[in-house]
Ligand SMILES: CCCCCCCC/C=C\CCCCCCCCCCCCCCCC(=O)SCCNC(=O)CCNC(=O)[C@H](O)C(C)(C)COP(=O)(O)OP(=O)(O)OC[C@H]1O[C@@H](n2cnc3c(N)ncnc32)[C@H](O)[C@@H]1OP(=O)(O)O
């Protein structure tokens with residue numbers, strides 16, 4: 001119910017309090033991150049910790065890190081990541097802001113040459129950040145060397161006013177009433193602003209005192225390293241958001257009753273309807289699947305980072321493909337699922353007090369920020385096409401594409417499934433996912449020379465990423481899992497995750513010849529049985545996420561199931577209910593009613 005200004009101020013207050021507690025309690029970085037999660041409101045700190053600090057860590061020299069990170073870690077400065085412009089977001093190489101080296105003063109001149117070169121979107125830029133890593137075209141000795149990162153001070157550390165030559169503001173209200181409106185996404189124009197040469201982030205490339213451009217012996221893609229890092233964290237965010245929505249919808253589904261009473265008996269819990277289960281349980285399974293793949297992705301990222309430190313860049317393309325692909329598939333599925341959970345809760349799901357509208361509005365932009373999901377999947381397609389051509393020339397693929405090495409078998413195999421029970425076999429499931437992904441990638445690679453099709457590449461990328469998620473779920477189940485019967489429940493969810501994808505993408509599986517129509521219908525039959533088996537434990541499976549009522553913020557998703565009293569209480573909190581007769585009655589309602597009354601008496 002807060003206005004934009006109040007909401008923004010509230011975010012500042014919460015962030016300042018969280019930082020105070022972080023310091024007082026000597027929280028570790030991991031604990032401090034958890035604190036941000038509990039605050040649960042997008043704010044400038046996200047950009048400071050998730051992008052500004054990592055950008056300096058990844059692209060700054062040791063000296064630069066020492067200088068800037070020392071201040072950033074103590075919150076003496078607040079930073080953001082200023083890459084996107086009004087005219088270009090996806091196409092990073094198309095950015096227009098310039099950083100022209102002036103050897104006479106040993107400075108860069110930072111400038112926005114056009115309206116479309118205005119920085120547009122960076123979180124925290126609008127009203128909060130004192131500093132930013134600004135991405136701009138480096139020009140020296142008259143030559144344009146493309147996009148590089150620069151540290152800029154934006155606002156005075158004394159009175160917070162923008163420094164000379166810098167025009168900054170907020171870009172305006174965003175989707176939803178609360179949601180991302182707590183964040184001051186900003187616009188910035190630079191008018192020949194001078195910064196010292198040593199504020200260019202110089203780990204990947206340097207400009208010498210004389211103005212000579214020198215590139216280090218590291219891949220230039222490391223410039224995109226911060227985005228790889230954040231995409232990896234977004235997968236974990238998506239799984240959390242999805243599990244919150246599912247928790248609300250499952251708990252409410254167990255409370256809500258409609259129809260089906262026989263001889264005056266109780267009505268049916270909506271969760272018992274098969275249609276409700278077939279819409280909802282795939283989301284429950286996806287929430288677990290995304291959590292497991294997110295844990296694996298975190299491991300992959302750490303592994304790649306360690307390799308990069310010892311100058312082994314071999315796994316960088318795979319890390320890019322995995323983070324880009326998983327970020328896309330998990331955030332798109334999550335946004336769709338939250339919206340569907342709202343429908344699964346009927347009319348009450350549309351109320352703000354259900355918690356679902358806010359959850360949707362906060363998570364929807366994850367499909368766009370940190371790389372539009374379609375653009376990122378096209379990057380995965382590019383990686384797959386390269387891998388296919390390497391396999392064709394005899395190179396053995398590794399990591400998540402290792403299955404492509406089994407090309408002879410996977411291009412021809414027919415699924416071994418013959419009965420409904422056969423679809424319980426993880427090896428049978430994995431084989432059809434591998435065969436589908438490989439065949440789609442190979443078909444796309446073969447067609448590229450004839451008529452390049454973006455959609456074919458996109459679909460092949462989706463198939464590959466879904467294979468990764470299914471595989472990581474299956475691998476998780478090979479680990480020791482504590483708790484009586486827990487593994488069995490997870491096996492059922494794994495089955496649901498994989499089989500619902502076969503159901504959804506049956507066209508792909510049929511057209512690539514991986515499964516027959518009969519096998520497809522056996523998969524559906526198996527899926528129906530799994531839904532029935534999961535139903536008795538559905539509430540326990542969402543309770544296992546261990547969310548407090550406060551964190552869930554939903555009248556429908558309450559742990560105690562006392563949904564109706566909660567909805568009733570929430571309704572009375574609405575400002576419209578502060579007075580019995582509404583504001584506006586005297587000016588607009590009363591005269592109207594009186595006039596109609598007069599007319600009717602004539
Ligand atoms: C004591 C301690 C106290 C600590 C206290 C802590 C307190 C804690 C408080 C808070 C913590 C917060 C908790 C964390 C919670 C997480 C919250 C998450 C919130 C997120 C907020 C997000 C904000 C959003 C920010 C943004 O959106 S930033 C902007 C993002 N922009 C994009 O993503 C742009 C997308 N476009 C691109 O990436 C590129 O343009 C492109 C599409 C990849 C194309 O690139 P290019 O033009 O160069 O073309 P290509 O020719 O296609 O590529 C060339 C080759 O490069 C390869 N490539 C491309 N990208 C990469 C990459 N990233 N890595 C590696 N390689 C890459 C590509 O494959 C090509 O290779 P080739 O071999 O085929 O040539």
Ligand SMILES: Cc1cc2nc3c(=O)[nH]c(=O)nc-3n(C[C@H](O)[C@H](O)[C@H](O)COP(=O)(O)OP(=O)(O)OC[C@H]3O[C@@H](n4cnc5c(N)ncnc54)[C@H](O)[C@@H]3O)c2cc1C
Pocket residue numbers: 047081082083084087088089090091120121122123180185365368369370371372373374375378454
């Ligand atoms: C809430 C939010 C926070 C953000 N925070 C930041 C931030 O802190 N810092 C920052 O720098 N940026 C930030 N951004 C910007 C964000 O990174 C960009 O919006 C994003 O990268 C998408 O770029 P775009 O807006 O240019 O979309 P566009 O590329 O213009 O996309 C428009 C449409 O075109 C399609 N499209 C584009 N290129 C292709 C292609 N090659 N092939 C096929 N289809 C294509 C897309 O799929 C999409 O449907 C934020 C954005 C949002 C929404």
